[in-house]
Amino acid sequence: MTLAVIVAALLLVTAVSAKEPTPVVMWHGMGDSCCLPFSMGAIKEELEKQVAGVYVRSLEIGSSVIQDTLNGFFMPIDAQVEEACQKIAADESLQGGYNAMGFSQGGQFLRAVAQRCPSPPMKNLITFGGQHQGVFGLPHCLGTKGVCEVVKKLLDYGAYESFVQSHLVQAQYWHDPLKQQQYVEVSQFLADINNERDVKNETYKENLNKLENLVLVMFSNDTMVVPRESSHFGFYALGQDQVVVPLQQTPIYTEDYLGLKQLDADGKLTMLETEGDHLQFSIDWLVENIVNVYLK
Ligand SMILES: *[C@@H]1O[C@H](CO)[C@@H](O)[C@H](O)[C@H]1NC(C)=O
Ligand SMILES: *[C@@H]1O[C@H](CO)[C@@H](O)[C@H](O)[C@H]1NC(C)=O
Numbered sequence: 001m002t003l004a005v006i007v008a009a010l011l012l013v014t015a016v017s018a019k020e021p022t023p024v025v026m027w028h029g030m031g032d033s034c035c036l037p038f039s040m041g042a043i044k045e046e047l048e049k050q051v052a053g054v055y056v057r058s059l060e061i062g063s064s065v066i067q068d069t070l071n072g073f074f075m076p077i078d079a080q081v082e083e084a085c086q087k088i089a090a091d092e093s094l095q096g097g098y099n100a101m102g103f104s105q106g107g108q109f110l111r112a113v114a115q116r117c118p119s120p121p122m123k124n125l126i127t128f129g130g131q132h133q134g135v136f137g138l139p140h141c142l143g144t145k146g147v148c149e150v151v152k153k154l155l156d157y158g159a160y161e162s163f164v165q166s167h168l169v170q171a172q173y174w175h176d177p178l179k180q181q182q183y184v185e186v187s188q189f190l191a192d193i194n195n196e197r198d199v200k201n202e203t204y205k206e207n208l209n210k211l212e213n214l215v216l217v218m219f220s221n222d223t224m225v226v227p228r229e230s231s232h233f234g235f236y237a238l239g240q241d242q243v244v245v246p247l248q249q250t251p252i253y254t255e256d257y258l259g260l261k262q263l264d265a266d267g268k269l270t271m272l273e274t275e276g277d278h279l280q281f282s283i284d285w286l287v288e289n290i291v292n293v294y295l296k
Contacts, residue, residue: 029104
């Protein structure tokens with residue numbers, strides 16, 4: 001090969017790779033799994049249709065769809081996040097960075113990935129009906145009858161009991177505004193990832209601020225997430241469970257536990273709202289508001 005041919009080949013490779021779209025990592029919600037054709041599978045397919053050549057990885061926690069579904073209820077979230085970090089780090093197609101889409105609890109789980117595992121870099125994080133300040137209530141359990149009976153028994157026993165904390169995913173983001181001190185002390189996942197413990201982790205702030213955009217989607221008619229404003233990082237004013245205040249009036253923002261003030265000031269924190277119940281959005285809405293804006 002002559003030098004000219006080599007240079008031409010290199011230029012071609014550069015041109016092709018420069019055009020490659022940013023890959024996407026998705027994380028499903030409670031009762032769902034990586035790959036059902038009418039759920040995550042349909043969204044993956046739509047992304048592949050809309051963004052030519054995009055690589056989409058829908059995370060599977062465990063090594064089968066059944067395990068993945070059960071892990072969404074019973075595998076400690078820290079271990080799930082660790083597994084997600086390892087899978088992302090080991091995926092050659094993601095090494096240049098990726099955009100992330102988290103559905104329901106997958107939203108706060110992917111935020112934990114951003115905060116704990118900065119490499120490869122997450123660029124845009126979009127969460128749909130996430131529970132960033134947790135939930136105080138679980139009106140609907142999206143699982144089989146057997147699983148949901150266990151979930152109910154555990155929550156009735158007490159979300160902050162150590163046995164329940166260690167075994168139930170939903171207890172690890174249970175946030176009782178009447179028991180804030182207990183929550184801060186015992187919540188295995190959420191109080192940590194929201195930097196609410198006495199000792200703050202500066203790395204969480206730094207890493208979250210590496211995002212190009214943090215986009216939070218709330219469903220105006222969500223009957224699943226209590227309070228639904230948790231999808232926008234809002235929550236009950238502490239000490240009662242009637243009045244909900246926006247993120248900007250909660251300590252996470254006013255005391256700046258997570259560096260969200262900076263993201264906000266930089267115009268990188270976006271709150272979107274769409275009509276409909278939990279995760280009820282149309283493909284047209286998704287394409288217009290998310291795919292065309294953040295994924296192309
Ligand atoms: C802060 O978070 C990082 C990333 O997860 C972790 O490696 C580190 O040990 C944490 N530091 C403290 C003080 O907890
Ligand atoms: C959502 O709630 C609003 C206000 O409560 C109501 O006007 C609207 O019809 C509801 N939309 C759907 C799709 O249920």
